Amino acid sequence: MTSTIDPKTIGKPQHPRRHVRTLTGYLPETDASGKEKWPKGEEKVWKAGMRGLDKDVPDITKSFVNHVQTSLARQPYNLDELGAYQAAALSVRDNLLVNWNETQLNYTRKTPKRAYYLSLEFLMGRTLDNALLNLGLKDQYNDGVQQLGFNMEDILEKERDAALGNGGLGRLAACYLDSSASQELPVWGYGLRYQYGIFQQLISPEGNQLEAPDPWLEHQNPWELPRLDVSYEVRFYGHSERGNDGRAVWTGGQEVLAIAYDVMIPGYGTKTTNNLRLWESKPKRGFDLNSFNAGNYEGAVESSNSAAAITSVLYPNDHTLKQQYFWTAASLADILRRFKNTGKPITEFPDYAAIQLNDTHPTLAIPELMRILLDEEELSWNQAWQIVTNTFFYTNHTVLPEALEKWPVPLVEHVLPRHLQIIYDIVTVEKKFPGDRDRLGRMSLIEEGFPKQVRMAHLACIGSRKVNGVAELHSDLVKTTILKDFVEFEGVSKFGNVTNGVTPRRWLDQCNPQLSDLITKTLKIDKGVWLKDFTKLEGLLQFTEDKEFREKWAAVKQSNKERLAKYVQSTLGFTVRTDAMFDVQIKRLHEYKRQTLNILGVIHRYLTLKNMSAAERKKANRKVVIFAGKAAPAYYIAKLTIRLIVNVARIINDDPETKEYLQLYFLPDYSVSLAEILIPASDISQHISTAGTEASGTSNMKFCINGGLLVGTVDGANIEIAEEVGESNVFFFGHLTPAVEDLRYQHTYHPIPIEQKCPALAHVLNEVSAGRFGDGHVYEPLLNTVRQGDYYLLTDDFDSYIASLAMVDEAYLDRDEWIKKSIRTTAKMGKFSSDRAILEYAESYWNLEQTPVPSS
Ligand code: T68
Secondary structure: OOOOOOHHHOOOOOOOOOOOOOOOOOOOEEOOOOOEEOOOOOHHHHHOOOOOOOOOHHHHHHHHHHHHHOOOOOOOOOOOHHHHHHHHHHHHHHHHHHHHHHHHHHHHHHOOOEEEEEOOOEEEEOOHHHHHHHHOOHHHHHHHHHHOOOOHHHHHHOOOOEEEOOOHHHHHHHHHHHHHHHOOOOEEEEEEOOOEOOOEEEEOOOOOEEEEOOOOOOOOOOOEEEEEEEEEEEEEOOEEEEOOOOOEEEEOOEEEEEEEEEEEEEOOOOOOEEEEEEEEEEEOOOOOHHHHHOOOHHHHHHHHHHHHHOOOEOOOOOOOHHHHHHHHHHHHHHHHHHHHOOOOOHHHHHHHEEEEEEOOOOOOHHHHHHHHHHHHOOOOHHHHHHHHHHHEEEEOOOOOHHHOOEEEHHHHHHHOHHHHHHHHHHHHHHHOOOOOHHHHHHHOOEEOOOOOEEEHHHHHHHOOOEEEEOOHHHHHHHHHOOOHHHHHHHOHHHEEEOOOOEOHHHHHHHOOHHHHHHHHHHHOOOHHHHOOOHHHHHHHHHHOOOHHHHHHHHHHHHHHHHHHHHHHHHHHOOOOOOOOEEEEEEOOOOHHHOHHHHHHHHHHHHHHHHHOOHHHHHOOOOEEEEEEOOOOOOOHHHHHHHHHHHHHHHHHHOOOOOOOOEEEEEOOOOOHHHHHHHHHHOOEEEEOOOOOOOOOOOHHHHHHHOOOEEEEEOOHHHHHHHHHHOHHHEEEEOOOHHHHHHHHHHHHHOOOOHHHHOHHHHHHHHHHHOOEOEOHHHHHHHHHHHHOOOOOOHHHHHHHHHHHHHHHHHHHHOHHHHHHHHHHHHHOOHHHEHHHHHHHHHHHHHOOOOOOOOOO
16 A cells, blocks of 8 residues: 655654653753753753762662562562573663763754764674673672672673674674764764574584574663654655656655664763664554455555564675665664754755765665755755765775675666666766766766666765775775776775774773783773773883783683683583684685685695604694684585584594694684684684785784784785784785786686695695595585686685794794784784774764763
């Protein structure tokens, strides 16, 4: 059923502003017209009687018990750990709300320019521990729950990860929110409230990845505030009728409601508590009463089911056009409503709002803002385009051609008829540029073919004020490959780089509390200071020659290995030996990330050990190799790599001759929380993408911050890490980016048989084929990616990879020197704090100012 409504009502709040009053005694008061009367400089007055933070243990236990009895409706004499977690979380949430309210009020009053981070993914992980840290209430809550007979560590374990993301891009968004709040920047996140996050990964007895749903909201989510009063209508399908004036009226189709859920984002050591707004889709009408009355029950609920489905799942490595539009339309409507509340003219919009596009997923916001400005605000094309191109900023996260988003024109036309018209109008503008036909074809927003496709990266680029990549090399590649023509047309100054960063709060203090303590005690600087000025870590350099300090440093690493071993024992039942070098590769499974190179290297090591005499083996390093990561469910080759790892692990871990020297584990269901256990335990980690393919990588930073060294290719942020920590502390191997194209050309036109080119690798592949690790036939399609074509250059890099691992072994044998390398690495990681990165965005891109909440 469709209806025609005035397009001007789209994006308007569904519920008229209610009549609000001030609680007696709680200023601000309202005047006769309902306008708030702010007491000038008398903040304390209106705060009188307002709820403050629970700072003391008795307040905390009282609030905990209160939540047990009221919010949870349970009795204090039979509470389990899940209940204790929920009560603790609700009590912490009350505290977050105090700061959140003050922050939002401060922004409303000061109307600073705000930035909006639009990301389809926010990989938040757990919240409770982070909220306690940022509020500065960790000790008090530890004591409080202990007094009530619970243990904070056990309570923390009860929280499920909020896993609303696939990998690096989603986790980066979460780090940036933490840093924005910590740096007192007015930044809001906008995303989707998926009912099911990234799938849960199970491993079958054969070693296959199986996927199960992740019903993370099952036990309710104490961290979200449903804002049922904040909702917008979003339209799909229908027709767009153009008038003579270039404006259009878009009617009919399906209308869906977007409902807001707010998640509070506390800054570390500041009152600033920002907001992450996640949208849930809901049918505009419950069900179609006519169909219902006619006995067509399925038909009656069909459209309401399709509306609810929009935000039901996070698709692995993919999103849908409907998700993208639903989210961008709701977010823009909300941003515009907030701007309009300031009473400023629409032409000033870019002075008050910067919108950051996290990859191309939110690019429909560009034609959507054009639609609103043209059809609703009735601006001219030029005025509208001027506003749009001063509002948006686009960050690219990949140059892999196959990963660049494109939507078929017929699909866009069907789902978003008005937006396709606007996209074609932008094409017209583009055609005004002088230049040859080839170039115009390359630059077009529309790729020719059957069907034609809309190139989202081109749209994001021309609709934005600035474009950036996420590490130096990657930003250069953006300029010289995928957006080369645009650089020539628009000038190089539009294109920049912001090297990624990670939050030191989660990725050092929370995940590695012992190291954090050791750093604080050694530097004699308050943790509150160095966690915010991460370059202070450099002070550790002067202690590298201090033997006692080195022993303490090594003891922390050892203890983290034991924590990991305990986790593996209790969850999987395997006994991991902790007197070994821990070598870790954790990331999404993808051919370009080359987990295959790693597992083939492990097999090579195993075969080498098998060929040694017992006496020779005794001299070898003991090594534990760990993998974790999910493969997209439809990515056959990536799943086969997991299967190979699992089956090689079975053979290796069971071999009495070698198992003392080599153990191998695939840890299922990789998550933020699992990374928090794995990273601090690692001696060496692998970042071994084919040169030029990994935009940045962020786990490389996390490992180094925690004193782990890297073995890697000259790619992404590995390069800048080496620049900081010194090349002697990084184990580089492999061909460089400029060689890749030529090597691929050779593979295609002058292939050299693998036996000749890389005998060591050929031997490994033959052993797999011959069934040494289970039925060899199963792995043929995977092995053939290396034997034929070898797009990711394993045959070119294998020998130098093995050589670099030999250097790792050699370096590890001198344990004292290794620990020095580890200390030097941590000490020089200051640059990679996400605080530095977010300040770069704020200063060089968004033109945003820090807006601290006044202290009371
Ligand atoms: C990652 N990208 C980059 N994409 O691979 C990584 N893509 O090098 C970089 O460090 C990180 O972004 C942060 O900049 C992704 O994680 C996705 O997850 C993704 C999801 C859906 C569709 C496309």
